[in-house]
Amino acid sequence: MVILSASALLLSGCEKDDETANVSFITTYPVVSLVGEQWEVLQVGEAFTDPGAEAFEGETAIEYTTSGTVDPNVPGVYVLTYTAVNxxxxxxxxxxxxxxxxxxxxxxxxxxQYKRNAGALGVSTVTQIEPGLFETDNIGGVAAPGPSTTVRFFHYDVGQLGVPPQDVQGSEFAAVDATVIPGVSYTWSVINSGYGAAPRTFVKL
Structure with missing residues (x-):
């Protein structure tokens, strides 16, 4: 919830006649919640039905729009965005x-566990959430990983990883050109303002 203020324009020698002078009003931000899981895995060819979302302005349900599509016949990572406006x-x-x-x-x-072969030589611990979906606690290979460096990614085709844009404690992370040699190493370039764009390779320990 945010409080906004509208102030009248004061002109020298003139009276204030704007009825909105010094009037404050309260706006309630829309809250959008997912129906179903945020991260989903489909086998190629499996039907996908979007469970959608719910949007509220305070206690009042409001409409939302959906952007993005999913092609269940083409391996890859798809992002659906649900947006509501108050x-x-x-x-x-x-x-x-x-x-x-x-x-x-x-x-x-x-x-x-995978160790970056340059920079801080940080260790990334990769955990399987479900077949095809994984999480690493160290997207960039920093010396001290934690919640602020933890992201999820898909292994959607043999050798191919997808790390979509995702909010991590208020900072957006993604990775591009992401590939893996199973059992050996993986490489990607981190997209985040605090990281350089050079490819980062992690070798399995």
């Missing part, structure tokens, strides 16, 4: 991530 024009949104994964990729568990 009566004062303020918006809120939330994202759903859908990985369309090949059976061959889903059969490979990438879990384990």
């Amino acid at each position: 009566q004062d024009g303020f918006s809120g949104s939330i994202r759903r991530y859908v990985g369309v994964v090949t059976p061959e990729a889903a059969a490979i568990d990438l879990s384990g």
Whole structure:
């Protein structure tokens, strides 16, 4: 909730006649919540039905729009964004991530520890959430990983990783050009204002 103030323009020698002078008003930001899971894995060819979202302005349900599509026949990572706008024009949104994964990729568990081969030589601990979906606690290979460096990613085809844009404690992270040699190493370039764009390689310990 935010309080906004509208002040009258004061002109020398003139009286204030603007009825909105020094008037304050309260706006309630829209809150958008997902129906179902935020991270979903589909096998290639499996039907996808978008469970949608719910949007409220205070206790009042409001409409929302959806951007993005999912092609369940093409391996990859898809992002659906649900956005609602309140009566004062303020918006809120939330994202759903859908990985369309090949059976061959889903059969490979990438879990384990990987050490970056440059920079701080940080260790990334990769955990399997479900077949095809993983989490690392150290997207950039920093010396001291933690919640602020933890992201999720998909192994959607053998050798191919997808790290979609995601909010991590108020900072957005993603990675591009992400590849993996199962059991050996993975490489990606981090997209975040605090990180350089050079590829980062992590070798399995």
